[in-house]
Amino acid sequence: MADLFAHDDPPPTAPAQPDPRRLGSMPLAERLRPASLDQIIGQEHLTGPEGAIGRMVAAGRLSSMILWGPPGTGKTSIARLLAASVGMRFTSISAVFSGVADLKKAFAEAEGALSLHGRPTLLFVDEIHRFNRAQQDGFLPFVEKGTVTLVGATTENPSFALNAALLSRAQVLILHRLSADALGQLLTRAEDAEGLPLPLTKDAREALIASADGDGRFLLGQIETLYTAQIPAVLGPAELGAFLQRRVAVYDKDRDGHYNLISALHKSLRGSDPQAALYYLARMLTAGEEPLYVLRRLVRFASEDIGLADPQALIQCLAAKDAYDFLGSPEGELAIVQACLYCATAPKSNAAYMAMKESFSSARETGSLMPPANILNAPTKLMKDIGYGKNYAYDHDTQDGFSGADYWPEGMRPQNFYRPVERGFEREVLRRLEWWDKKRQERRDG
Structure with missing residues (x-):
């Protein structure tokens, strides 16, 4: 489910139901706010009965955790519902807007709630990776004493963004980007809330889901825009893209287009077929794929499938990235085409890739030999x-x-x-x- 909540006010033990009289004026995301963990979409590996969060809730005890995942996948929603599920006091801060004074205040209030009312606090810290290392260290004594149960949310790799000491006291839980099926469920919920279907053809509906790229919050924003406009005619993919002022990826009907096309591009390059590689590259770019994503895949290909068979391949791909950064679109896309052609026509070797895998495996097995x-x-x-x-x-x-x-x-x-x-x-x-x-x-x- 999307991150629908950004409030600092602690919710009641059971999330309050909105006043029906206000529903019409409330944003769509607010009306679709989940009332329980089983309403969270797309993260059943965590929230289900066998998931880490499901087990903790069933036991009635939470441990500190870091929720790591892309934007719009439900990190904030899960944190709020966790507090309600086990009867904890909830408070939240954002590392973007908060400093040391805000942390001290949050810890003092948590200590007061625990000593006066015996009620533990779940402290939700959004964008926790934005706190510096000294600020992160400030959490440690309060987590260790049990003053707060920390739930941090981050879009960055915790191994690099968070202190080892903080990570050792928290469980890292990985949230997945929302699948097409999960986004489809969210779209259906929105239509049920509005009481009428979106004015989209089947292909346009699937293209709208694909354009969200796993971000539920973004999808809800696009849906609300379509409802607000009260469009009289049914839109196809092209009309939808023009209306939203966003190129909508029109993938084929199995709807895994993003991954299918990058796989087809990669394998065409590996098979030294520049014509097919150009076709799949064009399919992705004309459908609205981010050029920098394609460039990242080309850079990876240059190391994984060419390596030292042609050391210039990696240089060509990085030069294409610099050229695109410098020129922008559409001029810079020619540099991407050039890099694609270079990789497709270069001699191929995965020797460097295999050497990395084997050497890393050996290093893990042999430990700390001098x-x-x-x-x-x-x-x-x-x-x-x-x-x-x-x-x-x-x-x-x-x-x-x-x-x-x-x-x-x-x-x-x-x-x-x-x-x-x-x-x-x-x-x-x-x-x-x-x-x-x-x-x-x-x-x-x-």
Whole structure:
């Protein structure tokens, strides 16, 4: 469900029903405010009986949590309904508008409510990642004492945006972008609330859902705009896009167009078919796909499917991104086409991608093995005394500029993660690796 709530006033234990006399003047999103967790759309993996939130509510006890997900997926709605579900006091602040004074006030009020009335507080912090690290640390003692149960909402990866200390005291729950089915349910609820269907053809209805890109709040805003306009004629996809002043993606009828087309583009590039790749690129851009999204996928493709077979591919894609940023649309879209053609016609190799997967897996399995002492720096006398840097072979001092030393941790056999192919520039890389392997063997035999 969309984030429909942004109020700081604590709700009653059971959400109050709106006065029917005011319904006509209330925004659509307000009228569709969920009254219980089972009315949240699209997050059943969390709110259902087997989900983390469902289990906590059933037990009557909440732990602190971070709700991580895209905009318009129900983070604020869930937080408010959580408080009501277990009889907690609810208060909220936004990290965009709040500072240290607001935090101190919230904590003081929570302590007062707990000591005077025995009522615990659920403190909802929207955009929690916007608090700096010192402010985030300020939550720790109040969470540890149980003064507040913290529910933070963020659209940013918590691993990078939040302190490790705060993350260790909160459970990270991931909200999904709303699927087409979930957005369709939301649209049906809106039509039921209005008492009449939207004036859209089947294709336009599906295009409206696709244009929301998983954001329920955005979809409700578009729906309300259509109802407010009281359009007399039924709109098709083209008329809908013109009316909303937004290019509406007209995907084919299975309605997974966004993902189907990017998959088709990626596989056409991998299959070295520039004509098909151009077709799917055009399908996406003319349907209203964000050009920067397409560029991100091209950049990823350049590393995953081309790699060192043609190192220029990554440079071409990044240059296309810079060109689009500089020129904008429609002039900048030619740079995207150029990058697409370069990737489609470049020699292909996934050797770098496979090397990353295997090396990361090996690193996780081997843990904290120390590198051999001879290749460690020794900035202190103690480190020199225990052998750091001793007998290090400086490659530039050797005849071939190659010492053939063993750089692997003691007790770990050398691994072969990167296996270049006989295509493009990787053919030359393969020759180098073979030469170095031969020299290493000669050093061992000698």
